[in-house]
Amino acid sequence: xxxxxxxxxxxxxxxxxxxxxxxxxxxxxxxxxxxxxxxxxxxxxxxxxxxxxxxxxxxxxxxxxxxxxxxxxxxxxxxxxxxxxxxxxxxxxxxxxxxxxxxxxxxxxxxxxxxxxxxxxxxxxxxxxxxxxxxxxxxxxxxxxxxxxxxxxxxxxxxxxxxxxxxxxxxxxxxxxxxxxxxxxxxxxxxxxxxxxxxxxxxxxxxxxxxxxxxxxxxxxxxxxxxxxxxxxxxxxxxxxxxxxxxxxxxxxxxxxxxxxxxxxxxxxxxxxxxxxxxxxxxxxxxxxxxxxxxxxxxxxxxxxxxxxxxxxxxxxxxxxxxxxxxxxxxxxxxxxxxxxxxxxxxxxxxxxxxxxxxxxxxxxxxxxxxxxxxxxxxxxxxxxxxxxxxxxxxxxxxxxxxxxxxxxxxxxxxxxxxxxxxxxxxxxxxxxxxxxxxxxxxxxxxxxxxxxxxxxxxxxxxxxxxxxxxxxxxxxxxxxxxxxxxxxxxxxxxxxxxxxxxxxxxxxxxxxxxxxxxxxxxxxxxxxxxxxxxxxxxxxxxxxxxxxxxxxxxxxxxxxxxxxxxxxxxxxxxxxxxxxxxxxxxxxxxxxxx
Amino acid sequence: xxxxxxxxxxxxxxxxxxxxxxxxxxxxxxxxxxxxxxxxxxxxxxxxxxxxxxxxxxxxxxxxxxxxxxxxxxxxxxxxxxxxxxxxxxxxxxxxxxxxxxxxxxxxxxxxxxxxxxxxxxxxxxxxxxxxxxxxxxxxxxxxxxxxxxxxxxxxxxxxxxxx
Ligand SMILES: Cc1cc2nc3c(=O)[nH]c(=O)nc-3n(C[C@H](O)[C@H](O)[C@H](O)COP(=O)(O)O)c2cc1C
Ligand code: SF4
Ligand code: SF4
Ligand code: FES
Ligand code: FES
Numbered sequence: 001x002x003x004x005x006x007x008x009x010x011x012x013x014x015x016x017x018x019x020x021x022x023x024x025x026x027x028x029x030x031x032x033x034x035x036x037x038x039x040x041x042x043x044x045x046x047x048x049x050x051x052x053x054x055x056x057x058x059x060x061x062x063x064x065x066x067x068x069x070x071x072x073x074x075x076x077x078x079x080x081x082x083x084x085x086x087x088x089x090x091x092x093x094x095x096x097x098x099x100x101x102x103x104x105x106x107x108x109x110x111x112x113x114x115x116x117x118x119x120x121x122x123x124x125x126x127x128x129x130x131x132x133x134x135x136x137x138x139x140x141x142x143x144x145x146x147x148x149x150x151x152x153x154x155x156x157x158x159x160x161x162x163x164x165x166x167x168x169x170x171x172x173x174x175x176x177x178x179x180x181x182x183x184x185x186x187x188x189x190x191x192x193x194x195x196x197x198x199x200x201x202x203x204x205x206x207x208x209x210x211x212x213x214x215x216x217x218x219x220x221x222x223x224x225x226x227x228x229x230x231x232x233x234x235x236x237x238x239x240x241x242x243x244x245x246x247x248x249x250x251x252x253x254x255x256x257x258x259x260x261x262x263x264x265x266x267x268x269x270x271x272x273x274x275x276x277x278x279x280x281x282x283x284x285x286x287x288x289x290x291x292x293x294x295x296x297x298x299x300x301x302x303x304x305x306x307x308x309x310x311x312x313x314x315x316x317x318x319x320x321x322x323x324x325x326x327x328x329x330x331x332x333x334x335x336x337x338x339x340x341x342x343x344x345x346x347x348x349x350x351x352x353x354x355x356x357x358x359x360x361x362x363x364x365x366x367x368x369x370x371x372x373x374x375x376x377x378x379x380x381x382x383x384x385x386x387x388x389x390x391x392x393x394x395x396x397x398x399x400x401x402x403x404x405x406x407x408x409x410x411x412x413x414x415x416x417x418x419x420x421x422x423x424x425x426x427x428x429x430x431x432x433x434x435x436x437x438x439x440x441x442x443x444x445x446x447x448x449x450x451x452x453x454x455x456x457x458x459x460x461x462x463x464x465x466x467x468x469x470x471x472x473x474x475x476x477x478x479x480x481x482x483x484x485x486x487x488x489x490x491x492x493x494x495x496x497x498x499x500x501x502x503x504x505x506x507x508x509x510x511x512x513x514x515x516x517x518x519x520x521x522x523x524x525x526x527x528x529x530x531x532x533x534x535x536x537x538x539x540x541x542x543x544x545x546x547x548x549x550x551x552x553x554x555x556x557x558x559x560x561x562x563x564x565x566x567x568x569x570x571x572x573x574x575x576x577x578x579x580x581x582x583x584x585x586x587x588x589x590x591x592x593x594x595x
Numbered sequence: 596x597x598x599x600x601x602x603x604x605x606x607x608x609x610x611x612x613x614x615x616x617x618x619x620x621x622x623x624x625x626x627x628x629x630x631x632x633x634x635x636x637x638x639x640x641x642x643x644x645x646x647x648x649x650x651x652x653x654x655x656x657x658x659x660x661x662x663x664x665x666x667x668x669x670x671x672x673x674x675x676x677x678x679x680x681x682x683x684x685x686x687x688x689x690x691x692x693x694x695x696x697x698x699x700x701x702x703x704x705x706x707x708x709x710x711x712x713x714x715x716x717x718x719x720x721x722x723x724x725x726x727x728x729x730x731x732x733x734x735x736x737x738x739x740x741x742x743x744x745x746x747x748x749x750x751x752x753x754x755x756x757x758x759x
Contacts, residue, residue, distance in 0.1 A: 014728040018735070018742035052731030200725035201688025207728070238634065238671055239724065279630050279669035282725075296627025297661075298668040314626075357689035357730040364731055398688065431688045445691050449725075455668075558749060560701065580704060583697055584748055 004042040006083060009059040009124050013048030013210055014203070014242055015364075020071070021056035027072040031079045041083050047211020047246075049124040051111055053363035054094070059106055059124055066106035067092045097361060097383060111362045114381045116343065116369045118351045119327045123211040123365075128246050131253040134214040140259055142330030146222045147267040150333070152182055155226040159329075161337030163349035168194055168285075168322030169400065169427045170502070171348075171415045174329075177319060180309035181227040184317035189229035191220050191271075192294075192313065192320040195236040195243070196278050198285040199398030200449060202355040202429030205323035207365050209236070209243035212327065213250035217273060219326030221264065222333055224271040227319055232273040235290050238280065247275050282399075282453035286501050287312075287320045289455070300455045301501035322427065324353055344370035348414040352428060358395075359434035361386050368413065375409040378432055389434040393517070397426025399446045399453075400506035402513030403439065422513040424506070438535035439518040440525050444472045446510035454503065461504030464495040468511060476536045480526035488515065534594075537581050541595045546571045548593035558588035604646050606676065614639050615647070619654035628655060629665045633672055642673045678713040678720035680758040683737040687726030694747075695734035699723070701748040702755075719758070 008028070012021055025043060032038040049057050054068035065088050067078070074092055081087045094103050096110070103109050117123070126133035134140070146155050159175030166172045181189065193216060197205040209216060220232050236244055251273055254260040262270045276294050283289050284299040291313045293299035312318025328350060332340045341349045348370040354377065357363050361383035368377055374394060378384070385391050393403040402423035404411065411417050415425050433442070447469040456462045468491055471484050492508030499505045515522065524530050531539040544555070549571045556566035563578035564585060574585070574594075586594050602612045618635045622628035632651055637643050643666055652659040666672045684690075684699050699710065702721060706714055713720040729735050732744025738758055746754065 014742075015731045018729045018732055018744055052729070055731065198725075199688075200686070201691075201730060203726060203728035203730060240728070277631070277634065279634065279671040281669050293630070294627060296629045296665070298664055355730060357733065358692045363689075363733075395688065429688065431692055433692060437692055442692075445688070449686075560704075560748070582700055582704070582748065587694065587697065587747075 005040040007061040008041065008043045009046050009061055010043055011049040011055060011057045011124060012045035013052065013207060015048060015052030016055035016057060019055045023072050024056055024070045024075065027075040031075045035079055035084065037079065037083055044127045046124045046126065047128045048207035048365055050120065050365040051362065052365065064105045064107060066094060066109060068094055110383065111381055114376065115367050116351050117367055118331060119208065119324055119353055120367045122215065128211055128213055129249050131214060131250065131257060138334065139214055140218055142333040143218045143221045143259065144265055146225050146333050147265055147269055152226045152228060155222060155333065156182060158333060158337045162332045162340040164325065164328055164332060164340065165348065165415065166322055167324035167352065167427065169424065171425060174321060174325055177309065178223060178226045181317045181319045184310050186317050188316045189227055190313045190316055190318040191224045191227065191229045191232040192318060193220055193234040193326055194285060194290060194320055194322045195234055196285040196290065197237060198282040199427050199429040201357060201398060201431050202427060204353040204355050204365060204428040206240050206243050208323050208327050210246055213246045214254065215327040215330060216323055217250055217254055219329035220273060221271055222329050223319055223321065225269060230270050232271065233294055234273060234275045235278055235294060236275055238277045244275065244277065283455045283503050286503060290320065291318065300457045303500060345412060345414045347416055352413060354428045354430045356382050356430050358431040359385055359389065360432040370414060371412050373410045373412050374404065377413065382432065385432065385434050389436065392435050392437055393433045393439065395431040395433065397424035398429045399450050400424060400502065400509055401426045402509045403442065403517060405517040422516055436533055438531055438533035439514040439521050440472065440475060441535045443511045443514045444469065444476055447472060450503065450507045458500040458504060460495045461499040461507060464491055465507050467491060468508065475522065475525050477538045478529045482526060484526065485515065485522060534586055537583060542574050542576060542579055542581065543595050544572050544574055545593050545595055548591055550591045550593065554588040554590065555585035555594065558584040560584060602646065602650050604644050606644060607640055607647065611639050619651065622655065629657060629662055633666055637672060642676050645674065676713065678717045680718060680739055681720045681722060683722045683724045685727050685735040686723040687730065689730035690734040693733040697748045698734055698736065698746055698751065701751050705751065
C-alpha cells in the first residue's frame with residue numbers, strides 16, 4: 001500500500017470519546033469512502049492529545065493543522081474543502097481568546113508552544129494499538145541497547161547521572177531505588193508499575209497508558225534488566241477500561257515480537273508482564289498496600305523497614321515505579337543521562353506532566369520543563385482564568401498536597417521549591433481556583449476524601465482525620481469558634497507525626513496550607529459567619545440585594561423551585577418558604593447580587 | 596457454616612451459575628485470586644449477594660471472613676443490588692470546583708435518591724466516583740456507558756429522561 005497523502009491523527013482519548021469522537025470518526029470514514037479518498041487520506045485513532053478542553057481534536061499530518069470541537073456535521077465540509085480542494089476550514093480551527101486570531105498550526109498555539117514533549121513525545125503521533133508505529137519512532141531501541149550493550153551496573157549508573165526522580169509523588173531518585181533492589185540478594189525479584197492514579201483530579205498516567213503504552217513496558221523491561229527481575233506487574237485502576245485494553249494489546253504484541261517473554265532479543269534475559277486490576281482504594285497507591293493488594297488481601301500498608309527493595313511483593317526484592325517514571329526511562333538509556341539532565345533545575349531534572357484543570361481556560365494535559373514557574377504554566381500555557389474572574393490559588397498534589405496563593409505564583413516547578421511554599425510536586429494534579437472557590441470548603445472536600453479512604457489501620461489517621469472533618473464541617477455550618485483554629489493546627493501536627501503511611505502523614509496538608517494562606521477566610525466563617533466565596537450554603541442569606549440587582553432575570557429562570565419572583569425591569573426576590581437552597585441562583589447571577 | 600452446594604438466589608440465573616463456576620475453576624490455583632474472582636462474579640450478576648460471597652469462599656476454599664473483608668474494603672464491590680441505570684457523578688477535584696455538588700443535590704431532590712442508593716423502582720442507582728479522566732469536561736456525569744460533560748443542574752431532567 002502507498003503511504004497516504006494525508007494522515008488524520010484523531011484523538012480517541014477518554015476526554016474526546018466523551019465528546020463523541022467515535023461518532024465523528026464513523027462519519028468521517030464513511031465520507032472518505034464515499035468520495036473515494038480512503039486510500040489517500042487515512043484516519044488514525046490516537047491517545048489523548050492533551051488539549052481535552054476543545055475536544056474532539058484532530059491533527060492533519062504532514063501539514064500540522066489542528067482542528068477542534070469536531071462534530072459529525074462538520075465532516076462533509078471538511079472532506080470537500082480541505083482534503084479534496086486543499087483549503088483548510090478556518091471555522092474549525094483554534095481561536096486565540098485574547099487577540100481573536102485564528103491559529104491553524106498546532107505548534108503555534110500557545111497551549112502547545114510552551115510545552116516540551118519527552119514523556120508525551122508520541123502522544124497524538126502514533127496509533128497506540130500498533131507496535132510498529134512505536135518502533136518506527138525509536139521504540140524499544142532503548143531496551144535493545146540496555147539488554148545487549150549494557151551491564152545492569154551501567155544502566156543504574158546512567159539512571160543516577162540523569163537525576164530522574166520518581167513521578168508518583170515522593171520524588172525518590174530512581175537510580176538509587178534500582179541500585180538498592182539490584183544489590184538485594186535473591187534470584188526472584190519483581191518490577192511493579194503503579195498505575196493506580198489515586199489523586200482524584202488527575203489523569204496523567206491514564207493518558208500516557210492510553211496514548212503510548214509501549215513506552216511504559218519498555219521502561220519496565222529496562223528496570224527488570226537493571227535489578228535482574230523476571231516478572232513484572234502493572235497495577236492499574238479498573239476505572240480505566242481503555243488503558244487496560246491498550247495495555248493488554250501492547251503486552252500481546254510485545255510478546256509476539258520477542259520483546260517480552262523468554263530470551264528477549266536473543267539476550268538470554270527473560271521477563272514478562274501481567275496486568276493486575278485494582279478495585280478502587282486510594283490507599284492501594286501506597287507501595288506496601290499495593291503489594292498486599294496484588295497478593296489478594298485487603299490493601300493495608302505495613303511499616304517500613306523492611307523496604308520493598310529488600311522485602312516487597314511475596315516478600316521478595318521489588319522495585320515499584322510510577323507510570324510516568326517508567327515512560328522516561330527508554331529515552332534516558334538511548335540518549336544518555338546527561339542529555340536528560342540538560343533540562344531542569346539543580347535538584348529536579350527533565351520534564352513533568354501535569355493535568356491542568358479547574359478554573360483555567362486551556363484545560364488539559366501539559367508537559368513542561370522543570371524550572372518554569374507556576375505562573376507560566378497557568379497563564380502562558382493555561383491561558384489564564386476564564387470569565388474575567390481573579391486567580392485565587394492553585395492546588396498541587398491532590399489530597400496530600402497544598403494550595404499555593406497568588407503571591408507565590410513565581411515559584412518554579414521544582415520538588416524543593418514547591419515544598420517550601422507548603423505544597424508538594426505530587427503526581428501532577430493541578431487545580432486552578434478562582435475567587436468563587438471557598439478555601440475552607442476545599443479543605444473540607446479533601447478531608448472528606450481522606451477520611452473516606454483511610455484504611456483504618458492506625459488510629460491517628462482514622463480518628464484524627466474524622467475529627468478534623470467534623471471541625472471543618474462545623475465551621476462551614478456557621479458553628480465555628482475561635483479555638484477551632486488552634487485545635488485544627490494541633491491535631492494536624494499529631495496526625496502528621498504519628499500515622500503509619502503517607503496517606504495519614506500528609507492528610508492534614510490541605511488544612512494546614514489553607515490555614516497558612518487563607519486564615520482570614522476561616523475567620524470570616526467563624527467570626528462574621530460569612531462565606532466570602534459564597535459556597536457554604538449554611539452561611540448564605542438567600543437574599544437579593546436590591547442595590548446590586550441588575551434586574552436581568554437570570555436567577556428567575558435558573559430556580560427549579562419557582563422560588564423567585566421577577567418581572568421585567570424589576571428587582572428579583574427570593575421566597576424563602578419555597579427555596580430549597582440549591583444555589584442555582586448564585587451560579588446564575590453575574591452581578592454578585594445575591595447574599 | 597453450611598456449604599452452599601447450590602446457588603439458589605432470585606438474582607442469579609442458572610446460566611450465571613455456570614459462568615461463576617467457570618470463573619472459580621479458572622482461579623483455583625492462582626495466588627491472590629479473591630479480587631479478580633469477586634470482580635468477574637460481580638460483572639456476571641451485577642452485584643455480590645451474600646450467598647454468592649459464601650459460594651466463592653467455599654469454591655476457592657478461603658475463609659468467608661477474608662472474602663467478605665476484601666469485598667467490603669474495595670469500593671468497586673457492591674453487596675446491594677443496583678438499578679437498571681447507574682448514574683456516576685464525578686466527585687474528583689476538578690468536577691468539585693466546577694460545581695458537581697449542585698448537580699448531585701438536584702438529582703437527590705428530583706429522584707429522592709441519595710448517594711450510594713437505588714430508587715425503589717430500581718430505575719437509577721447513584722454513585723459518587725473519583726476523577727473519570729475527563730476533567731476537561733467538568734463537571735462530569737456518566738450514565739451507564741455515556742459520558743456527559745459540562746452538566747448543569749438545570750439540564751438534568753432532560754438528560755435523564757432517556758433512561759427508562
Ligand atoms: C496514600 C498514597 C497513595 C499513593 N498513590 C499513588 C498513585 O496513585 N500513583 C503513584 O504512582 N504513586 C502513588 N503513591 C506513591 C507510591 O507509594 C510510590 O512512592 C510510588 O509509586 C513510587 O514510584 P516513583 O518512585 O516512580 O514515584 C502513593 C503514596 C501514598 C502514601
Ligand atoms: S437556592 Fe435554589 S431554590 Fe433557593 S432561590 Fe436559589 S435557585 Fe431557588
Ligand atoms: S440574576 Fe442577579 S442581577 Fe439578575 S435579577 Fe437575579 S439577582 Fe438580579
Ligand atoms: S482526550 Fe482528546 S485531547 Fe485529551
Ligand atoms: S475530576 Fe471529574 S473527571 Fe476528573
